[in-house]
Structure formats: C-alpha cells, structure tokens
Amino acid sequence: MQLTIDSLSVHYAGQTAPAVQDVSLSLPAGQIGVLLGPSGCGKTTLLRAVAGLETVSAGSIALAGEVISRPGYAVAPEQRRMGMVFQDYALFPHLDVGRNVAFGLQSLAKGERQKRVAEVLELVGLGGLEGRYPHELSGGQQQRVALARALAPRPQLLLLDEPFSNLDAGLRDRLAQELRDILRCHGTTALLVTHDQHEAFAMGDRIGVLYQGRLQQWADAATLYREPATAFVAQFIGQGMLVPALQDPSRSGWMQTPLGAISGPLAAGDSCLLLRAHEIVHDAQSPLQAELLHKAFRGSHWLYTLRLPTGETVLAEMPTDMTHAVGERVALRAQPGQLVTFSDPVQKAA
Structure with missing residues (x-):
C-alpha cells in the first residue's frame, strides 16, 4: 500500500x-x-x-x-x-x-x-x-x-x-x-x-x-x-566535506580551493566545493603539504585526517602501503569526480 x-x-x-x-x-x-x-x-x-x-x-x-x-x-x-x-x-x-x-x-x-x-x-x-x-x-x-x-x-x-x-x-x-x-x-x-x-x-x-x-x-x-x-546531505552522506572555493579571476572555468586550483565552473553565488575522502589522493609531486593528525586502518585503505596549511581539516583515503606517521607532512592533490558546489557550508539545516 x-x-x-x-x-x-x-x-x-x-x-x-x-x-x-x-x-x-x-x-x-x-x-x-x-x-x-x-x-x-x-x-x-x-x-x-x-x-x-x-x-x-x-x-x-x-x-x-x-x-x-x-x-x-x-x-x-x-x-x-x-x-x-x-x-x-x-x-x-x-x-x-x-x-x-x-x-x-x-x-x-x-x-x-x-x-x-x-x-x-x-x-x-x-x-x-x-x-x-x-x-x-x-x-x-x-x-x-x-x-x-x-x-x-x-x-x-x-x-x-x-x-x-x-x-x-x-x-x-x-x-x-x-x-x-x-x-x-x-x-x-x-x-x-x-x-x-x-x-x-x-x-x-x-x-x-x-x-x-x-x-x-x-x-x-x-x-x-x-x-x-x-x-x-552533502556532508552527512559518504564522509562529504565542503571546502571553500572561489572563481579563479585569472583563468575562466577554474576555481581556487585550499587544495589548490581545480578545473571546473563555480556556479554563481556558490562558495564551497563538495569533496569526499577518496577524491583526495597522495601525490609526491604536489606542492601542497598537509599535517597528518590521525590515521585509522580500514582494511582496504587508511583513512587519514589531515590539516591543510589554511587550517581546514579533511579526510583522505590512502593505500595500505602508506607508512606516514602522525605529525608528518603528506603531499596531497584533489581529484574530484562530478563537481558539486553549494552557496554556504554553514547552512546544514537548509
């Protein structure tokens, strides 16, 4: 019925x-x-x-x-x-x-x-x-x-x-x-x-x-x-994180985030980008270095909690062969799939 x-x-x-x-x-x-x-x-x-x-x-x-x-x-x-x-x-x-x-x-x-x-x-x-x-x-x-x-x-x-x-x-x-x-x-x-x-x-x-x-x-x-x-919903489902995002004034179709420049349009009025733990990856060549605050073994991967230079905290899934110790710096790069943006990450009760 x-x-x-x-x-x-x-x-x-x-x-x-x-x-x-x-x-x-x-x-x-x-x-x-x-x-x-x-x-x-x-x-x-x-x-x-x-x-x-x-x-x-x-x-x-x-x-x-x-x-x-x-x-x-x-x-x-x-x-x-x-x-x-x-x-x-x-x-x-x-x-x-x-x-x-x-x-x-x-x-x-x-x-x-x-x-x-x-x-x-x-x-x-x-x-x-x-x-x-x-x-x-x-x-x-x-x-x-x-x-x-x-x-x-x-x-x-x-x-x-x-x-x-x-x-x-x-x-x-x-x-x-x-x-x-x-x-x-x-x-x-x-x-x-x-x-x-x-x-x-x-x-x-x-x-x-x-x-x-x-x-x-x-x-x-x-x-x-x-x-x-x-x-x-973005933050509650699937370990979603909303990070600040600004339209890159020097490059059309790019946005600037605490994880660096990301290709993709930022909708008018939006100011944050949805990222999930699997979209933040280790990249030894990346200039972005984040401090490892905590790590948890999840069987198929490590779940890292990292503090970015700008102060934001993010989660990242890392391969099980990663051997970083808490307190070390980890080179990161954002690798988002489908871009999802919002106007305000604070409006959790929208």
Whole structure:
C-alpha cells in the first residue's frame, strides 16, 4: 500500500520548535523507505506518527489514498493494519516462538492460525522452532521472530525502528540484506528508521535524510550520494566535506580551493566545493603539504585526517602501503569526480 505524507508537522507540548516540520514524501507500494539522520533529528517521531502513536499538528498521513492522520482526526493504531518491529524486539519472554508470532492472529481459527505461524516462520528461516523460547534464541533469531510476528497479520505497512541496533556489525549487515529479500518476497511496503548509512543504503529503495525535524532530501541512494540537495546531505552522506572555493579571476572555468586550483565552473553565488575522502589522493609531486593528525586502518585503505596549511581539516583515503606517521607532512592533490558546489557550508539545516 502506498504511503503518502503531506506537509506533516508534529509538535510536542513545551517545546519551541516542532519535532517534525513540514515533511512530505511518497513511498510506493512494495518499496522500502528508510528514514536516516543523526540522533534527535525527528526520524523516530515521524515513524511513530505514521503508526498513530503521535498526534499530528499539521499536514496529513494517508495509506492507499485514505487519510489516517490529520489535525483533529486519527485512525486508532490498532486499526491501521500496520506491523511494527521495535528496537528491543519486544518479545514476550513467557511465550514460545509460536505463540509470540500468533499474538496478533487471535481472530483466526486455530488451524488457520497455526498454518500462518508456520508460513511466516518458514519465510524468515525459523521453520520448526515454534516451541523455543526467546531466551533460547540468538539475537539474530529473536529479530527474525519479531519480524515474523509483525508480518503474520499481513500488514498494509511494516514499520521498523532501529531493528538491528542491538546486533554486532557483521550480523547487522547480513540481516539487513536478508530482511530486504524477505520483504521483497512478501511484497511488503516498509518504512525503517536508522542512523546507520550502510544499513540505509543496503535496505532502502528511497531514503529520507532528516535534520532538525526537516526532510532534507527523499531519493535513492545513488542520487543522495551524487546529487545531494542540501549542504547537510552533502556532508552527512559518504564522509562529504565542503571546502571553500572561489572563481579563479585569472583563468575562466577554474576555481581556487585550499587544495589548490581545480578545473571546473563555480556556479554563481556558490562558495564551497563538495569533496569526499577518496577524491583526495597522495601525490609526491604536489606542492601542497598537509599535517597528518590521525590515521585509522580500514582494511582496504587508511583513512587519514589531515590539516591543510589554511587550517581546514579533511579526510583522505590512502593505500595500505602508506607508512606516514602522525605529525608528518603528506603531499596531497584533489581529484574530484562530478563537481558539486553549494552557496554556504554553514547552512546544514537548509
């Protein structure tokens, strides 16, 4: 079922600024949407508003064209036909897996209920574990039980609030892909909240980046990375850095930056250039020398933190055979791909 959010705001009593402000997005049926952003940006509040757990102060939420929330009106959460997977899974410890999954199926006859429980447990890879209890399962298995319970009533929309945050990194990556495959197989429309970019990129057909309650951009992962709509998105996604840039008065089609001259036009009114860590490379012939402040081994590369002569700090990916010590000078050169410029790097909440 398609989810449509139109000019939505949520305001908590006693707070001067809305927790969510003027958010609009559309999630087509069968697709997975992800709400991404730093802590306190409003993503969980937005998810709870969709679930009917927060009161809407402006705008509307519609499912399959039917308005389910607007100021002064809200369909009760239990009548929205939505499933929800919580951060801590919220399994009933005194119930076995089968009864946990069957919790929302009380309207079905016993035989139908048992059949549906078996179907969804098979779907999530837990067939035959109906008699186990939550404490007898691993964290990944508990997450699958929570997912099975949410899918069992055949929800119109599945909501997931940081579903992998309690799992270690390796298991999180694997389960994110498994969950995407399960939702695809089931044809379920889903909206997920996370602060993890890798998780968002692995899961989402559409990703919404939020900051200070406002939706900065709603797009697929490639568009967010290559064509960020705001300075905040540019810096938040993919270790983006905005460095000062000025049109070179002596050469048309060139700009001057703290990393030297870069070929390319600077749009009228723009004053900074987006660079990513892989676009700053080591060049022994370069006159630009930056001080190495910190280095972190990332397996396929070193991630250097460097201070430029002008005082700006930048990140750079370096080959694993680089042996620079902290405090040494490193010769650098900027090698940007697609040029993306902005008017003001300070306007993170644009």
